[in-house]
Amino acid sequence: MAGQRWQRFRALPVATQAGAWIGTGIVALAVIGAVAPQPSKTPTSPASTVVVSETVGSSTPTPVVTAAPVASIVVTVAPTVVPSSAPTPQVTTAPAPTVHKVTATHVPATRTPVPRTPTPAPAAVSCHPLSNSGHCYTAGQFCRDVDHGVTGIAGNGATIVCEDKNGWRWIAH
Numbered sequence: 001m002a003g004q005r006w007q008r009f010r011a012l013p014v015a016t017q018a019g020a021w022i023g024t025g026i027v028a029l030a031v032i033g034a035v036a037p038q039p040s041k042t043p044t045s046p047a048s049t050v051v052v053s054e055t056v057g058s059s060t061p062t063p064v065v066t067a068a069p070v071a072s073i074v075v076t077v078a079p080t081v082v083p084s085s086a087p088t089p090q091v092t093t094a095p096a097p098t099v100h101k102v103t104a105t106h107v108p109a110t111r112t113p114v115p116r117t118p119t120p121a122p123a124a125v126s127c128h129p130l131s132n133s134g135h136c137y138t139a140g141q142f143c144r145d146v147d148h149g150v151t152g153i154a155g156n157g158a159t160i161v162c163e164d165k166n167g168w169r170w171i172a173h
Contacts (some may be wrong), residue, residue: 127155139172 009017035154127136129152132144136155143150152170154160161171 127153128159137170139170141170143168143170 003005009020012020055117129147129150131137135141137152138154138156139158139160145168147162148164148168149162151159151161151173152158154170154172159173161173163171165171
């Protein structure tokens, strides 16, 4: 039975097979994510190491406890007998590390300006009216609605008139 299913599956187009494998992988990841232990959401204190030492040069030993933040917690438990008349230990905390704020500024690269050649001023236009794009009309071109009946000068210096001859056109006169 399983062999027949496999043969039918292998007969499907490759794209369909790929979709089935991807879908199966997504379902498997969802199941693993649901079953996996979730991280604790309770706030924790920073890890610290506690060092206990005795003060040297004192006739009565006074324990000194120092706590300093570190990356992991190391706990060593040893049975101790504390006499009832022992002095209270002093607790000192290491100063917080100094944080220096460094800001980076972007300094643009300096460029030597490229000398530009001045563009020549446009030659005095001897034609009129000009097209919407600023060019001279020539005889035979279509006229704009605003030019109907207008007389002008073509780019070659000939007199042109916007007349209705098989459509509104510039006609040489």
